[in-house]
């Protein structure tokens with residue numbers, strides 16, 4: 001290859017802040033967040049789009065940052081777990097995950113909360129089935145899911 | 158992941174020129190859900206990726222002359238939720254809603270999905286029974302191809318180098334047609350199908366008029382179950398006729414043994430799910 005990691009300028013707005021980052025074409029969005037911007041709240045686990053740990057919002061919709069190239073996200077508006085709390089005040093979902101044991105090791109938790117927030121933002125009072133359908137793509141190896149369901153349902157209206 | 162050159166053309170002509178210039182060394186990327194995984198596994202070794210995300214006019218659903226026109230960059234989730242799709246072809250919305258998870262459906266595009274040509278994907282069997290076609294665009298012009306002719310082999314579509322899939326067109330179903338899509342998921346809800354069946358039928362005075370059946374995950378490409386259709390067309394619809402017709406699918410499928418089941422098991426399940434699909438479109442009141 002003659003390309004030797006040519007750099008591309010990617011402009012993204014993350015949690016309301018504009019960022020300009022120079023990355024090789026092969027940089028994934030999750031790596032841009034974690035390594036270029038030191039925003040390590042977003043986790044990478046399966047790396048193939050199955051588990052949901054790396055869930056972020058791209059232009060308001062949940063997406064897998066592990067199978068999104070950073071260059072594909074140029075111009076996008078991104079929300080990560082770092083943008084969920086209001087300063088020091090936890091988002092009701094975050095508090096609910098603490099109150100109801102919605103996590104153990106925590107590796108899946110940022111993805112769970114970002115995905116659940118996206119659901120509650122568009123559907124503040126989902127049924128249990130709606131939560132299950134929406135959260136089906138967020139796997140957890142620790143909790144057995146009951147506590148995650150409870151955390152989300154208790155945080156809904 | 159190997160490095161590559163990323164192009165972000167802003168017009169279709171520019172994208173087609175890049176594909177022509179780099180030939181076999183260039184691949185389009187739309188949602189990236191299949192492509193990024195292939196790149197990570199070094200299954201795609203292209204030096205040039207042509208990003209389609211900034212191309213105008215390829216996203217959204219419209220209708221002309223009774224047909225639905227779906228732009229290639231429309232997301233699976235948009236098809237699933239589109240009121241126009243739901244009113245025109247509820248089977249299509251149903252098939253797209255069965256793909257993986259909300260997260261994948263937000264990212265995956267209609268064009269990328271059809272070009273990926275994994276025989277276990279959900280939309281193709283339904284598109285085949287709906288007699289849908291795709292529009293392929295290259296620097297030489299455009300051509301139309303029935304979705305039934307789009308799949309050549311495992312992960313191989315009929316697109317020529319330099320061609321982009323730009324539109325999916327779905328005609329109106331026959332009046333009074335009943336449709337169904339069944340996805341057999343013995344493992345997890347977010348899995349690919351172990352076997353899948355789509356069917357469309359019209360019945361008049363107890364006689365089967367129009368019958369179309371297609372299956373996914375039963376061989377190198379999705380297939381039309383022509384033997385099943387031939388056994389039913391013009392015949393009196395009875396539970397016995399349906400059962401016998403479904404049995405005929407066993408000789409048409411060529412499944413692979415994998416972690417979702419043995420070839421024999423999948424062949425049996427193809428018969429079972431074909432029968433259930435037929436019962437729903439032919440026998441249910």
Ligand SMILES: Cc1cc2nc3c(=O)[nH]c(=O)nc-3n(C[C@H](O)[C@H](O)[C@H](O)COP(=O)(O)OP(=O)(O)OC[C@H]3O[C@@H](n4cnc5c(N)ncnc54)[C@H](O)[C@@H]3O)c2cc1C
Pocket residue numbers: 048049050184185186187188189190191192193209229255256257258261264265266267268269270271272273277278279280316320321322323347348349350
């Ligand atoms: C975790 C996971 C689970 C999945 N589960 C399912 C499932 O249950 N059912 C199912 O049906 N599918 C499933 N899929 C597959 C999914 O449907 C495909 O990955 C997706 O549809 C591909 O669309 P894309 O826009 O992301 O394509 P890309 O990844 O961008 O591209 C895919 C292929 O199409 C080519 N391409 C893209 N757009 C065009 C175009 N307009 N013209 C010409 N060539 C083009 C690319 O070069 C590439 O070869 C799953 C995928 C993932 C990651």
Ligand code: FES
Pocket residue numbers: 043044045046047048049050051052053054055064065066067
């Ligand atoms: S790390 Fe992205 S979906 Fe699992």
Ligand code: FES
Pocket residue numbers: 102103104105106107108109139140141142143
């Ligand atoms: S808390 Fe450990 S994977 Fe979910």
